[in-house]
Amino acid sequence: MPELPEVEICCRQLASHLAGKTIRRVTIPDNKKIHLPSNLVGRRITKIYRFGKFIILQLDDDRRLLIHLGMTGWFELDPPAKYRLSLETDGATAYFEDPRRFGNVRLVSAGQQEKILGQLGTDPLTPGFDLTPLRKTKRPVKVALQDQRLIAGVGNIYASEALWRARIHPTKPASRLRHDECRRLKSSLIHVLRRAVAFGPKIFESQRFAVYDRKGQPCRRCRNPVQRMVLGGRGAYFCPHCQR
Numbered sequence: 001m002p003e004l005p006e007v008e009i010c011c012r013q014l015a016s017h018l019a020g021k022t023i024r025r026v027t028i029p030d031n032k033k034i035h036l037p038s039n040l041v042g043r044r045i046t047k048i049y050r051f052g053k054f055i056i057l058q059l060d061d062d063r064r065l066l067i068h069l070g071m072t073g074w075f076e077l078d079p080p081a082k083y084r085l086s087l088e089t090d091g092a093t094a095y096f097e098d099p100r101r102f103g104n105v106r107l108v109s110a111g112q113q114e115k116i117l118g119q120l121g122t123d124p125l126t127p128g129f130d131l132t133p134l135r136k137t138k139r140p141v142k143v144a145l146q147d148q149r150l151i152a153g154v155g156n157i158y159a160s161e162a163l164w165r166a167r168i169h170p171t172k173p174a175s176r177l178r179h180d181e182c183r184r185l186k187s188s189l190i191h192v193l194r195r196a197v198a199f200g201p202k203i204f205e206s207q208r209f210a211v212y213d214r215k216g217q218p219c220r221r222c223r224n225p226v227q228r229m230v231l232g233g234r235g236a237y238f239c240p241h242c243q244r
């Protein structure tokens with residue numbers, strides 16, 4: 001599932017090709033699940049940005065296209081064999097590819113956007129981000145990190161990676177994180193997210209994880225085998241030696 005870094009990469013790509021452009025045509029092959037009015041045509045896209053796992057395309061009439069990539073969503077600039085939506089502008093055309101169809105594109109007002117994004121926690125790549133909300137819950141820190149209402153944008157991959165870097169066991173109750181652990185976790189989280197964003201569109205083939213999806217393989221720090229456990233219904237990868 002695309003998490004903050006993948007969404008940021010996708011967002012930057014859209015921004016560099018579609019920001020400032022005028023919508024010429026909207027095609028919706030998947031019109032059973034995606035519903036957009038025809039009066040988008042002629043509107044200019046004034047701004048494209050991200051918050052958590054959402055991409056926001058702001059229009060010149062103050063409405064916004066609010067995009068969530070779901071499990072498998074992505075935007076391509078060349079037409080893929082199958083896509084759910086295409087957004088043709090006087091510049092580029094963006095194609096929304098999403099084989100599992102859990103992603104979503106909807107048109108919202110500024111007020112609706114505020115309501116939806118207002119339910120989310122802070123975004124780790126915005127200034128002033130801190131982990132204080134995390135310490136309000138007794139749930140395992142790995143599960144708390146993935147709660148979008150506490151922190152926006154982190155999922156399974158980067159929660160595992162940040163905890164490994166910070167040397168914190170994924171089952172540790174978030175409320176019991178010490179101040180030094182909180183500081184380490186915050187800087188580790190920002191580090192793994194920024195490093196992932198830096199891969200750009202090549203992220204899927206270039207990124208090498210520390211623990212995620214590496215069960216049984218040697219820890220990159222101590223060479224002990226990485227373990228996997230299920231926490232909150234998701235796989236947590238960790239090194240039992242480095243993360244006690």
Ligand SMILES: [Zn+2]
Pocket residue numbers: 219220221222223224239240241242243
């Ligand atoms: Zn280790």
